[in-house]
Amino acid sequence: MRGRRSLLPVWFMLPASVAVTVFFVIPVFMTFVFSFTSMSSDTGILGNRYIVTEATIRELTERGVDADLVKRLGSRVFAFDQAGLAAVGKSGLKPPVVKEIEEKLAGAVFGSEKELFAALKSLKNRPRSFRDRKAVSKAVVNTIVNREFRTATGFRAGLASINVEVDDATFDRLLGLVNTSWSWTTKNYVELLASDFTLKILANTMFYVFFTLIFNVGFALVLALATFYMPSGQSKFFRAVWLIPRISPSVIYVMLWKWFTFDSGFMSYFLGTFGVAPENWLNEYPWTFVIFANGFVGASMGMIIFASAVLAIPRDVLHAAEVDGAYPWQQVRRVILPMMAWPILFVTSYQTLSLLTSFEYILLLTDGGPGFFTTETWALNAYHTALSNYYGNLRYGFGATLAVVLVVVGIALSLLYLRLFDFKALVAEPPIES
Amino acid sequence: MGDRKTNWPLTVFLLIVSAPILIMYLWLFIDSISEINVESIWPKEFTLRNWRFLVQDIPGHGSVWTATRNTTIFAASVVTIVVALSSTAGYALSRLKFPYRAQFLGFVLLLHSFPSVTLIISLFLMLRMVGLYDTLIGVILVKAALELPFGIWIMKGFYDTVPWEIEMAGLQDGASRFQVWHKLVLPQIMPGIAALAIFSFMAGWSEFVLPLILAPSSEARLLSVYLAGLMIDDYLSDFGLFKAVGLFYVVPVMIFYLFTQDKLMNIYGGGTKG
Numbered sequence: 001m002r003g004r005r006s007l008l009p010v011w012f013m014l015p016a017s018v019a020v021t022v023f024f025v026i027p028v029f030m031t032f033v034f035s036f037t038s039m040s041s042d043t044g045i046l047g048n049r050y051i052v053t054e055a056t057i058r059e060l061t062e063r064g065v066d067a068d069l070v071k072r073l074g075s076r077v078f079a080f081d082q083a084g085l086a087a088v089g090k091s092g093l094k095p096p097v098v099k100e101i102e103e104k105l106a107g108a109v110f111g112s113e114k115e116l117f118a119a120l121k122s123l124k125n126r127p128r129s130f131r132d133r134k135a136v137s138k139a140v141v142n143t144i145v146n147r148e149f150r151t152a153t154g155f156r157a158g159l160a161s162i163n164v165e166v167d168d169a170t171f172d173r174l175l176g177l178v179n180t181s182w183s184w185t186t187k188n189y190v191e192l193l194a195s196d197f198t199l200k201i202l203a204n205t206m207f208y209v210f211f212t213l214i215f216n217v218g219f220a221l222v223l224a225l226a227t228f229y230m231p232s233g234q235s236k237f238f239r240a241v242w243l244i245p246r247i248s249p250s251v252i253y254v255m256l257w258k259w260f261t262f263d264s265g266f267m268s269y270f271l272g273t274f275g276v277a278p279e280n281w282l283n284e285y286p287w288t289f290v291i292f293a294n295g296f297v298g299a300s301m302g303m304i305i306f307a308s309a310v311l312a313i314p315r316d317v318l319h320a321a322e323v324d325g326a327y328p329w330q331q332v333r334r335v336i337l338p339m340m341a342w343p344i345l346f347v348t349s350y351q352t353l354s355l356l357t358s359f360e361y362i363l364l365l366t367d368g369g370p371g372f373f374t375t376e377t378w379a380l381n382a383y384h385t386a387l388s389n390y391y392g393n394l395r396y397g398f399g400a401t402l403a404v405v406l407v408v409v410g411i412a413l414s415l416l417y418l419r420l421f422d423f424k425a426l427v428a429e430p431p432i433e434s
Numbered sequence: 435m436g437d438r439k440t441n442w443p444l445t446v447f448l449l450i451v452s453a454p455i456l457i458m459y460l461w462l463f464i465d466s467i468s469e470i471n472v473e474s475i476w477p478k479e480f481t482l483r484n485w486r487f488l489v490q491d492i493p494g495h496g497s498v499w500t501a502t503r504n505t506t507i508f509a510a511s512v513v514t515i516v517v518a519l520s521s522t523a524g525y526a527l528s529r530l531k532f533p534y535r536a537q538f539l540g541f542v543l544l545l546h547s548f549p550s551v552t553l554i555i556s557l558f559l560m561l562r563m564v565g566l567y568d569t570l571i572g573v574i575l576v577k578a579a580l581e582l583p584f585g586i587w588i589m590k591g592f593y594d595t596v597p598w599e600i601e602m603a604g605l606q607d608g609a610s611r612f613q614v615w616h617k618l619v620l621p622q623i624m625p626g627i628a629a630l631a632i633f634s635f636m637a638g639w640s641e642f643v644l645p646l647i648l649a650p651s652s653e654a655r656l657l658s659v660y661l662a663g664l665m666i667d668d669y670l671s672d673f674g675l676f677k678a679v680g681l682f683y684v685v686p687v688m689i690f691y692l693f694t695q696d697k698l699m700n701i702y703g704g705g706t707k708g
Contacts, residue, residue, distance in 0.1 A: 013532070015519050226447070249657075382553075415544065
């Protein structure tokens with residue numbers, strides 16, 4: 001089987017490697033890159049944007065740019081050049097009007113709208129209404145205010161269109177001042193360390209992960225052991241029931257929790273039969289139901305793993321314990337649990353990582369509320385900061401900084417788990433070709 | 435020890451703790467076809483009004499059929515990509531010798547346990563930069579790629595169970611490695627491919643966060659985003675409607691689940707959700 005090297009491994013590995021590199025590995029790297037930028041929905045994400053707004057014009061004066069230049073930057077020039085005349089032709093004015101403008105005003109340039117209107121009034125077929133005159137003005141106006149330029153040459157052409165000529169040094173200075181694109185920065189990290197919210201979402205996250213884990217792993221153990229001591233028909237039924245939340249799309253599962261806890265839902269009805277007034281229980285006890293909803297989903301994974309771990313315990317051992325007169329709960333405590341330490345550790349560590357980083361169920365259930373930051377966890381906050389909030393400004397850079405923390409934790413814990421759960425055995429060399 | 439007898443306290447206990455799930459899914463069905471009674475959870479009368487979304491669009495939410503078509507295309511594409519790339523890469527990692535194979539495997543395993551949802555911000559920005567933002571194709575590629583480490587790892591496991599003798603015999607008879615894979619090994623792992631296909635289909639069909647962020651507009655919208663959109667609409671507060679849409683959406687998943695429960699059990703044991 002030796003001899004010439006086959007290219008088969010290359011062809012078999014290449015497509016998957018490319019896909020994983022482009023959409024998995026590079027995003028990991030780019031999360032770090034983005035975290036060192038000031039990218040936001042205000043700056044855009046695509047390189048340079050040169051924009052002069054009313055606000056920039058005021059700012060330029062404060063920054064000591066020559067007042068005359070600043071004034072001219074904000075000025076409007078009305079030019080009947082080729083482009084201007086073409087626009088007049090398309091502006092919907094009557095043909096004789098357009099024709100006379102083309103004949104008499106071609107090449108004319110006016111420094112203000114007033115001069116332009118005066119010139120228009122001198123025409124024989126003049127535009128009668130104010131609206132028509134405005135249409136002409138709109139067609140031939142040149143201005144750089146609120147116009148977006150992507151390149152320096154474009155910006156220079158824009159300046160030329162309003163008859164502003166500047167030397168290279170002034171131009172470069174101007175270019176720097178009107179550039180609204182993102183820049184490289186470490187401010188995100190400074191803000192992360194200084195912000196009060198950081199502590200709040202950190203505390204929320206710890207609370208959420210800790211209690212959900214207890215619920216998850218505890219319930220998984222109870223389920224696995226209880227179904228072990230049941231007739232197989234019943235245990236099959238309960239395991240199937242507990243898998244339903246996991247296989248349901250998250251949106252449906254959360255919708256059902258919302259109904260269950262709603263003021264006209266099951267809980268209110270059920271408690272109502274005991275005389276408790278109906279309430280929106282999710283709003284009253286948000287954390288409880290965030291933990292329940294996540295716990296009911298998470299328990300199934302542990303349940304399956306623990307159930308097969310219990311089955312793997314040698315029957316003789318359990319039998320011996322039974323013969324020695326151990327009650328089921330003594331069997332569980334003295335024999336089964338000690339032998340399950342490893343699966344329990346595995347499930348706990350695996351779920352710690354996925355709980356730390358997932359936000360899907362909280363997003364759907366409470367969206368971090370009710371109120372301000374009540375159930376906002378780290379991952380959810382990263383999502384809110386960068387991709388969806390009520391303030392309108394989406395801060396991609398700072399969101400990426402929050403995500404960097406999760407990525408680092410994710411890599412560190414994954415590596416630790418690989419160490420812990422014996423990786424060498426899984427990658428043994430194949431016997432053919434060796 | 436044989437089959438056990440019913441332990442009534444235990445069974446009753448499990449019934450009580452499982453009650454929320456049973457009740458929620460039972461009423462998913464009941465409420466979708468009944469006039470909801472505000473006073474009580476017991477339905478007033480039978481109605482098909484909640485299913486009106488099938489024939490007329492809910493104002494401001496687009497067509498459910500567009501979303502269904504998108505979801506079908508999405509899930510089917512994810513299955514195709516994941517199965518095709520995992521069954522080749524899984525074979526290479528299980529059976530072929532090549533440089534850095536162990537490193538590749540370790541890397542796949544690392545990515546498998548790595549929480550991919552943390553990448554959503556940078557994926558969003560990257561798709562915006564290359565112009566794939568808000569397209570079905572962009573979100574398909576992302577979802578498939580994020581499922582790949584899991585798929586490759588599962589497929590490698592299935593290949594590992596195929597006896598080496600089959601391949602040795604094929605090679606002795608003069609077949610190439612490719613022919614051996616295609617003609618001899620693939621038929622052996624069809625159950626594995628089926629399991630991975632079902633799992634990827636369900637993962638694709640249920641996906642919510644990726645399409646929400648990467649393809650939110652109505653042309654590319656998936657059923658999950660459609661239903662979530664209904665639920666946060668302040669003008670609708672109609673659990674009857676939500677449940678009818680929910681049932682419509684969950685039926686394919688439930689059918690798959692009923693028929694393939696045993697196969698999926700194995701995969702979910704190592705699953706990917708919290």
